[in-house]
Amino acid sequence: MLRPRPRPRRLSADAVGRAPHGAEAQYTKGTTNLKKLDFNNEEQVVADVFRQSFIEFVKTGVPSNKHVSWLNVGTDKDLRYLQITPKPLMRLGFYNETTSFWHKTLKYGFNVVQLLPTEKSVKRDKLQL
Numbered sequence: 001m002l003r004p005r006p007r008p009r010r011l012s013a014d015a016v017g018r019a020p021h022g023a024e025a026q027y028t029k030g031t032t033n034l035k036k037l038d039f040n041n042e043e044q045v046v047a048d049v050f051r052q053s054f055i056e057f058v059k060t061g062v063p064s065n066k067h068v069s070w071l072n073v074g075t076d077k078d079l080r081y082l083q084i085t086p087k088p089l090m091r092l093g094f095y096n097e098t099t100s101f102w103h104k105t106l107k108y109g110f111n112v113v114q115l116l117p118t119e120k121s122v123k124r125d126k127l128q129l
Helices: 026-029 040-060 096-108 119-128
Strands: 080-083 087-091
Touching: 040 080
Parallel strands: none
Antiparallel strands: 080 087
16 A cells, blocks of 8 residues: 655755755745744755845846856856755756757747747748748
């Protein structure tokens, strides 16, 4: 008979092998649905990075924070991303295989993610008119 695993005190990457959907909520709000959380020093850094990044993104469009300098994400297949840990850092290679696939589809004149024609195909269509 299958039994559900006991639920950890906090849903964390350690508890489930990777961060579950919505795991950032406890860091952005400082609470769970049931109680206020007391963060240790490492958890407080993660919470600060989330909160400061969200606030700065809303204010300026750049998700800066005091713990790491935000670098341009880029447009190449090798995208930068912020690894949010107690020692946050900008890294290269955000889902390389997946982003490479979507970049390759653009050469066919349609952005499948946004469901829009690419800029090149719009220019080509205007020239054909």
